[in-house]
Amino acid sequence: xxxxxxxxxxxxxxxxxxxxxxxxxxxxxxxxxxxxxxxxxxxxxxxxxxxxxxxxxxxxxxxxxxxxxxxxxxxxxxxxxxxxxxxxxxxxxxxxxxxxxxxxxxxxxxxxxxxxxxxxxxxxxxxxxxxxxxxxxxxxxxxxxxxxxxxxxxxxxxxxxxxxxxxxxxxxxxxxxxxxxxxxxxxxxxxxxxxxxxxxxxxxxxxxxxxxxxxxxxxxxxxxxxxxxxxxxxxxxxxxxxxxxxxxxxxxxxxxxxxxxxxxx
Numbered sequence: 001x002x003x004x005x006x007x008x009x010x011x012x013x014x015x016x017x018x019x020x021x022x023x024x025x026x027x028x029x030x031x032x033x034x035x036x037x038x039x040x041x042x043x044x045x046x047x048x049x050x051x052x053x054x055x056x057x058x059x060x061x062x063x064x065x066x067x068x069x070x071x072x073x074x075x076x077x078x079x080x081x082x083x084x085x086x087x088x089x090x091x092x093x094x095x096x097x098x099x100x101x102x103x104x105x106x107x108x109x110x111x112x113x114x115x116x117x118x119x120x121x122x123x124x125x126x127x128x129x130x131x132x133x134x135x136x137x138x139x140x141x142x143x144x145x146x147x148x149x150x151x152x153x154x155x156x157x158x159x160x161x162x163x164x165x166x167x168x169x170x171x172x173x174x175x176x177x178x179x180x181x182x183x184x185x186x187x188x189x190x191x192x193x194x195x196x197x198x199x200x201x202x203x204x205x206x207x208x209x210x211x212x213x214x215x216x217x218x219x220x221x222x223x224x225x226x227x228x229x230x231x232x233x234x235x236x237x238x239x240x241x242x243x244x245x246x247x248x249x250x251x252x253x254x255x256x257x258x259x260x261x262x263x264x265x
Contacts, residue, residue, distance in 0.1 A: 008187060010106075010111045010114045010115055010118075011102035011103075011105045011106050011111075012101055012102050012105070012112055013100070013101060013102050014100075014101040015099070015100050016096055016098060016099045016101060017097075017098050018097060018098055018099050019097040019098065022090055026088075026090060027081030029080075029084060029086050029087045030076075030079060030080040030083040030084075031079075031080030031083070032079075032082075032083055032086065033078070033080060033081070033082035033083035033084075033086065034065060034075055034076055034079030034083075034157070035078075035079075036079065036082060037066075037069055037070065037078060037082075038075065040066065040069070042067070042068055042069040043065065043068050043069065044068060044069055045069060045070045045071070049068060049070065050070055050071050050105070053070050053071075053074045053077065053078050054074060058076055058077075058078060058081040060085070060195075061087070062082065062085050062089070064083065065078065065081070065082050065085065067199035075204060108209045110150025112113070130183055148199075157235055158225070158228075158230030159231065160227070161223050161224070161226050161227030161230065162224060162227030162230075162231055163227070164220075164223060164227075165220050165221070165222075165223035165225070165226075165227050165228075166224055168216065168219075168220030168223065168224070169217060169220045169224055171216075171220075171222060172214075172216035172217040172219075173217065187215055193238070197233040206232050254265050
């Protein structure tokens, strides 16, 4: 995948061994269903839906099944039903033993469109590379401008690192979410894209975003941690004062309540 993004070829030289993948999925459908409920960012199911699941009444539509997350005790049964539906869908799909991604794209998408998609994917990669470098760049500027005042430098550098790291973690978590791949699998293809090519292109995009997001998470986590430490160090006196005031307030409340309890006895 990344070799294709970095070379001049219009179509990727990728062959997917779908036979092995399908066999693995068919052997672990119930585990896959349970994994989906435990991993995907889904809203909780309503009491009515949970009651239906508790009575063994499940919808026969996959999208309805993954529209919400049931109670923990109900997830194994719901996951097994979801896995069974996935198994039935795979059995009816007549999936070939292997898929030549490049050949499929060449048959269903002209070279100009393929290069356009490739350019969009490369822009996503470039954005994620730049995103985590920006805070470091700001820190370098701060060293040059505010090097004479260490406390001011730490304050100036801590906030950009902290905020950009937090935003980066949120963005990376969204990119790394398995929900992206599921959304790309079940979403209707864009009208401007040839229908046979849409699942392939969207699956590639989902895989790339998920891979990049996972890598970006730890990078932004390091930046967030550095910013957090700098801010704690900078505002340690204020934080200690706040904690001290809270402690004094709690002690005062406790001492006031204790005599009242004693007088009541």
